[in-house]
Amino acid sequence: MRQRGTGSLYKQKSSDVWWMKFYVHGKPRRESTHKRDWSEAANVLKLRLAEIAVNGDAASSTLTIRQLVQMKLRSNRVKGLRDLYNPEARWKLHLEPFFGNVKVKDYASDLTMQYIEMRKGEGADGSTVDKEIQVVRGAFSYGMKITPPLVRFMPHFPMTGEDDVRQMFVETEEEKKKLRAAAAKEGPYMLGLVEIGLTYGWRRGSLFSMKVKNVDLLRETLYCSVSKNGDPNTVPLLSNLKAALIPCIRGKGPEDWLFTHADSSRVKGYRKAWARVLKAAGLNPELHFHDLRRTARVAMADRNMDERWAMDLMGHKTRSCSERYNIVNMETRRKAAAMLEQPVLTQQPASQSKHGSQQPQPKGRTEVTAGAERQGRDGHTSGIADMPKRMAAGSEVQ
Numbered sequence: 001m002r003q004r005g006t007g008s009l010y011k012q013k014s015s016d017v018w019w020m021k022f023y024v025h026g027k028p029r030r031e032s033t034h035k036r037d038w039s040e041a042a043n044v045l046k047l048r049l050a051e052i053a054v055n056g057d058a059a060s061s062t063l064t065i066r067q068l069v070q071m072k073l074r075s076n077r078v079k080g081l082r083d084l085y086n087p088e089a090r091w092k093l094h095l096e097p098f099f100g101n102v103k104v105k106d107y108a109s110d111l112t113m114q115y116i117e118m119r120k121g122e123g124a125d126g127s128t129v130d131k132e133i134q135v136v137r138g139a140f141s142y143g144m145k146i147t148p149p150l151v152r153f154m155p156h157f158p159m160t161g162e163d164d165v166r167q168m169f170v171e172t173e174e175e176k177k178k179l180r181a182a183a184a185k186e187g188p189y190m191l192g193l194v195e196i197g198l199t200y201g202w203r204r205g206s207l208f209s210m211k212v213k214n215v216d217l218l219r220e221t222l223y224c225s226v227s228k229n230g231d232p233n234t235v236p237l238l239s240n241l242k243a244a245l246i247p248c249i250r251g252k253g254p255e256d257w258l259f260t261h262a263d264s265s266r267v268k269g270y271r272k273a274w275a276r277v278l279k280a281a282g283l284n285p286e287l288h289f290h291d292l293r294r295t296a297r298v299a300m301a302d303r304n305m306d307e308r309w310a311m312d313l314m315g316h317k318t319r320s321c322s323e324r325y326n327i328v329n330m331e332t333r334r335k336a337a338a339m340l341e342q343p344v345l346t347q348q349p350a351s352q353s354k355h356g357s358q359q360p361q362p363k364g365r366t367e368v369t370a371g372a373e374r375q376g377r378d379g380h381t382s383g384i385a386d387m388p389k390r391m392a393a394g395s396e397v398q
Contacts, residue, residue, distance in 0.1 A: 007045050009038065020045040024052060025148065031062075063150060065107065065136060066100040071146075072139040090132045094119065099136055104143070109156045112136075116160060126160035133157055168287055169294040170198070175283060176295075182280035188247035189259040189267050190277060195244035196222075197289060200235055201296030201314045204289055208267060213254035215245050224315070233315050 007022035018033045018041035031048070033041040069091055076087065098115050112133060119129045136157070143151035170176050176198060183194040196202055206224045214223045220237040222245075237245075248258055259267040270289070278285050293314070300310040 007049055009033070009041050009045060020048065022049060022052075063104045064100065065102050065104060065139065066096060068104055068143050068150065069095070069099075069136065069139040072142040075142060086131075087135045087138075090135050094132055095135055104140075104151060107140075107155055109158055112158050116158065120160075130159045133159060168284065168291050169298055170283070170287070170292065171298075175281070178281040179277070179283060182277045185280060186273055186277050187262065188244075189261065190270070190273060192244045192248045192259060193267075193270070193289070194277075194292070195241055197292030198295055198299075199238060199241060201293035203293065204270075206315075208259065210258040211254065212249045212252045212256050212258055214258060215249055217242065217246075231315065233312075235313055 007020055009018050009020055011018060016036045018035055018038060019030060020033050020041065021028060021030050022045070023029065033044040035041040035044060073088055073091070095115075098118070099111070102111065115133070116129055119132070120126075140151050140154060140157075143149065144154060170179060179194060179198075180191065183190040193204075193207055196207060200222075202224060210224065214225065215237065216223065217237070220242070222235050222237045222241060224233045224235075245258070248260075252258075252260075257266045261267060274289055275285065278287055297310065297314060300313070
């Protein structure tokens with residue numbers, strides 16, 4: 001008599017191949033052994049049962065990477081993640097034709113290396129390829145976490161290791177004036193987008209989702225309800241922003257879109273209009289609107305703004321992300337290089353004073369900043385909501 005839990009072998013009608021049947025969590029599983037000899041088929045069945053005993057309900061022999069990625073993308077939609085388009089577009093355009101039919105159990109790291117070589121041959125840069133690979137990697141990670149798990153272990157996904165961080169931004173005040181003038185000629189909506197971009201560096205996705213009610217002229221605040229990290233943000237409505245946004249809200253109701261064309265249709269894209277603005281301003285045609293986010297962060301650093309205040313204004317959660325946008329411009333580099341020509345001070349630094357003398361505060365540091373740091377150490381928030389309005393006005397980017 002067959003022992004319970006050992007599975008069974010059988011043949012389907014008009015087939016010489018042995019099939020195996022076993023149970024996982026009380027549910028029957030039928031798979032082909034791809035063997036015509038009974039003893040060889042019995043060995044396949046034993047190996048399959050041993051695999052399940054060691055690794056649990058591991059990936060089925062028929063599960064493909066396409067099915068795994070589709071489950072992950074469905075999970076993203078159910079969770080309501082902000083960035084749904086990019087992973088799905090990367091999968092459809094580039095990843096699915098290469099990985100789609102590959103079975104999960106047959107994946108090997110060399111397959112990813114082949115994909116990297118193919119994409120680089122097509123002209124894709126390293127950071128773009130890495131983001132594409134992360135889509136497949138995320139699907140495998142999801143397959144390990146769900147119950148029952150569909151992936152036995154997390155395989156290694158090679159990356160290019162290239163960190164193509166953009167360095168481009170609007171450097172001089174003269175260039176900013178030209179950009180504002182060209183944006184104003186394009187239309188009120190473009191000037192509003194550019195003004196917010198230069199001041200607070202908000203992303204285009206956040207800007208396109210704003211409505212008239214997000215601008216509070218009475219309280220002089222600007223509210224962003226949609227952000228990449230999911231957290232809303234409220235900042236002071238500075239004078240330059242008020243002047244730029246009043247034409248955008250004139251004659252509209254609270255639920256109307258803030259940025260609209262002349263025919264009152266919602267602004268969803270701006271590629272051609274942005275190209276015209278750059279051409280009229282005489283700026284580099286490779287400048288992206290997202291580069292204004294880097295421009296705003298540099299402007300805040302040039303004004304010695306407390307880093308936590310800058311993070312709060314721009315919507316950054318981590319210092320590493322904030323520093324990624326904090327590019328040192330050429331003027332600052334010249335000032336730093338000029339310091340190397342100055343003679344070395346022979347006096348003992350204040351930080352090494354034996355008498356414990358207080359260190360001098362760096363330029364731009366105020367008692368308000370120091371107080372904010374003390375509040376942060378005491379466990380209290382020190383966001384922009386706690387910043388006096390005169391400080392916010394003093395950091396206005398012109």
